[in-house]
Amino acid sequence: VMLGTLKGEVIALDSSTGEERWRARVTSEVLAPPANNGDVVVVQTQDDRLIGLDAATGDRRWIYESTPAVLTLRGTGAPIVTNRLAVAGLSTGKVVAVDISNGVPVWESRVAIPQGRSELERVVDIDGGLLLSGGTLYVSTYQGRVAGLDLESGRVLWQRDASSYVGVAQGFGNVYVSEASGTVESVDERSSSALWSNDAMARRQLTAPEVYSSYVAVGDFEGYLHLLSQVDGRFVGRERVDSSGLRARPLVVGDTIYV
Numbered sequence: 272v273m274l275g276t277l278k279g280e281v282i283a284l285d286s287s288t289g290e291e292r293w294r295a296r297v298t299s300e301v302l303a304p305p306a307n308n309g310d311v312v313v314v315q316t317q318d319d320r321l322i323g324l325d326a327a328t329g330d331r332r333w334i335y336e337s338t339p340a341v342l343t344l345r346g347t348g349a350p351i352v353t354n355r356l357a358v359a360g361l362s363t364g365k366v367v368a369v370d371i372s373n374g375v376p377v378w379e380s381r382v383a384i385p386q387g388r389s390e391l392e393r394v395v396d397i398d399g400g401l402l403l404s405g406g407t408l409y410v411s412t413y414q415g416r417v418a419g420l421d422l423e424s425g426r427v428l429w430q431r432d433a434s435s436y437v438g439v440a441q442g443f444g445n446v447y448v449s450e451a452s453g454t455v456e457s458v459d460e461r462s463s464s465a466l467w468s469n470d471a472m473a474r475r476q477l478t479a480p481e482v483y484s485s486y487v488a489v490g491d492f493e494g495y496l497h498l499l500s501q502v503d504g505r506f507v508g509r510e511r512v513d514s515s516g517l518r519a520r521p522l523v524v525g526d527t528i529y530v
Contacts, residue, residue, distance in 0.1 A: 273312055275301025281314050281324060293329035297322050303349040303400065306357070311371050313350045313357040321350065321359050321367075323374055333374030337361055342390040344413060344436055348400035351408070356422070360397025364412050368425060378425035383415025399438025399479055407460070409446055411435040417448050419460055429463040438520065442482035443501050449477040449489055457487075457504060467504035472497065479520035483528055490517025496530055 272284040277300050283292040299316035305324075306313050311332060312324040319339040323332040343362040350359040356377060358368045364383030369376050385393035395415040402409040403422065411417040411433055418430035433448055433456070440447045445466060446458045453473040457466040476492035486507060487499045494516050498508035512530050522529040 273305040273307060275303070275305055275314060277302075279316070281305055281312065281329065283312070283326075283329060295324055295329035295331065298334075302345070303347045306350045306352045308352045308354060308371065311352065311357070313352050313359075313371070315347045315350050315359050317345075317347060319347075319361050319363075321357060321369060321374065323357065323371065332372075335367070335369050335374045335376070337363070337367070339363070340385070340394065340396070342394055344394060344396040344398050346396075346398045346436070348398055348438065351401045351403050353403075353422075358401060358403075358408060358422070360401055360410055360412070362396045364395035364397065364415055366397065366401070366408070366410055366420060366425065368422075380420055380425035380427060382410055382418050382420075382427070382430070383412035386414075396436065398436040402439055402441055404441045409439050409441055409460075411439050411448055413451060417446065417458065419446070419463075429460065431458060431463045431465075437477065438479035440480040440482045440487065442487075443485075445501065447480040447482070447487050447501075449480050453477055455480060455487065455489060455499060455504065457501070469499060469504040469506075471506070476516075478517050481521040481523055481528070483521075483523045488521045488523070488528055490521060490530055492516040496521065496528070 281295045299318040314322045319337045321335040340362040356368045357371045383395035408420040413436045416430045417433040419428040434451045454470040456468045478490040480489045494513040
């Protein structure tokens, strides 16, 4: 079990006992879960660096450096790793893929272009993490776009305007986006057209969506878990879990949703 800390540490625990296996220090805060493929652990830090650690010992194998935007949201998305690539979204609105064995860049693709006069208007962080389905990488940016990218080349397959800092889900050939405004939208991943939109949860600081059976599950800041139909976006269920609010993406395992 891999986790990161605000002190810039990465900790590996034994999944059966909870015993600490190793602890490694990185360059900055770790605000998103590390990712690993069994050989290399990839960590994205708050200062937009990607760091590859040995999964068995925690020793550093490589580091990929990039310059963060002048003004960013607090947070980063979790990287995605395959046997060959480590892919991450940066605060500049770019997605980068590096060779997982040595950290050398393989491709870089710009998803969002900063627009506006002030630095606040020009924030285009990719904070919600990436979603990989088949050979397509789905990504959303704040004040930018939601897009589908080809994993091998980084080529943009489709894109549409959107603003999200929590990420997307995918199912039934559609991509589901929790927008910063509180709207949940379904986008056809082939035509990039909107299929439905539910704006009844405006300003409720929604979590990232998650697909469960034929539903889309999303939590809010008052602790409600909402179930929406994947077909038309209407509400089909709601449960208040905890008044402290739901902050992380719901997790679906089998027939159970964890929040």
